[in-house]
Amino acid sequence: MSNASTSDINPTIGAMLRSARDFLAHEHSLFRTLALEPVLIGRGQATFALTLPPAFADASGFIHGGLCTIVLDSIFGLTVFTAMEDVKPIATINLRTDYVAKARPGARVRCAAQCDAVDNDVAYVSGRLALEQGGGLIATASGAFMIGTKGPMKGMRV
Amino acid sequence: MNAAPPIAAWLGFSCEREGEERRYRLAFNETHIGNPAIRALHGGVIAAFLELAMETALRAEGRVPEATVNVTIDYLASSRPEDMTAQVRAIRIGRRLAFLEAEGRQSDGSRLVAVARACLKLA
Numbered sequence: 001m002s003n004a005s006t007s008d009i010n011p012t013i014g015a016m017l018r019s020a021r022d023f024l025a026h027e028h029s030l031f032r033t034l035a036l037e038p039v040l041i042g043r044g045q046a047t048f049a050l051t052l053p054p055a056f057a058d059a060s061g062f063i064h065g066g067l068c069t070i071v072l073d074s075i076f077g078l079t080v081f082t083a084m085e086d087v088k089p090i091a092t093i094n095l096r097t098d099y100v101a102k103a104r105p106g107a108r109v110r111c112a113a114q115c116d117a118v119d120n121d122v123a124y125v126s127g128r129l130a131l132e133q134g135g136g137l138i139a140t141a142s143g144a145f146m147i148g149t150k151g152p153m154k155g156m157r158v
Numbered sequence: 159m160n161a162a163p164p165i166a167a168w169l170g171f172s173c174e175r176e177g178e179e180r181r182y183r184l185a186f187n188e189t190h191i192g193n194p195a196i197r198a199l200h201g202g203v204i205a206a207f208l209e210l211a212m213e214t215a216l217r218a219e220g221r222v223p224e225a226t227v228n229v230t231i232d233y234l235a236s237s238r239p240e241d242m243t244a245q246v247r248a249i250r251i252g253r254r255l256a257f258l259e260a261e262g263r264q265s266d267g268s269r270l271v272a273v274a275r276a277c278l279k280l281a
Binding site: 028029030033054055056057058059064065066067069070071072073074091092093094095096097098099102149150 | 164165168169189202226227231232
């Protein structure tokens with residue numbers, strides 16, 4: 001995650017995020033499609049920018065809400081990692097997305113998330129998706145994540 | 159019926175009919191994988207599939223969804239790298255709003271993976 005501040009993240013987590021970066025950018029099919037660009041990564045917070053891909057348009061020509069949930073869920077998962085003390089697998093428990101406005105394919109957007117609390121093995125995250133130009137809100141979401149689920153850690157959750 | 163919108167093509171979305179019952183299908187594709195280590199579907203992909211299933215079910219009832227107000231999804235079990243099917247239940251379809259619920263299943267319907275609920279604004 002170059003050009004983004006990772007200084008206050010636990011060093012083990014930071015190393016894991018760095019090793020995951022190249023894998024996600026080049027070998028992970030969905031993340032290559034989304035082409036998420038890190039803007040800010042700190043402890044318990046993350047902001048990414050992306051261009052909404054036309055492959056996710058609905059019948060009306062607008063971006064389908066499902067893409068917003070895909071992006072928010074992805075960034076939320078990463079945000080949970082930045083708040084953790086050691087590397088463990090995580091999984092989304094549940095997620096609520098409010099669709100505030102429709103967006104067009106090709107629009108530049110930012111997804112900003114924060115980890116609001118970690119209570120033992122459950123993390124609570126909230127965030128928003130907004131237009132890069134002017135900041136018009138597209139969607140907000142909040143979710144709960146389970147920390148320390150079964151499964152190997154290689155390749156991480158996001 | 160129009161050509162499938164891009165999102166339906168990307169998801170590999172289809173509808174099957176068995177008598178009165180409609181079942182929706184997400185055809186497995188490598189691009190749907192979220193966690194390559196455990197080869198689970200991306201949670202957002204499951205949510206997108208269930209949301210599209212609810213919109214399609216509403217159209218099948220002769221109603222036109224204008225916009226989705228919100229969607230909540232619970233992930234009940236880890237998913238597998240295979241097709242998912244969904245069945246949609248209308249909780250209430252009113253004049254301006256519809257409240258729907260969709261169950262996403264795998265392993266030939268024996269494994270309940272996720273349940274989503276949506277509120278849609280009607281045209």
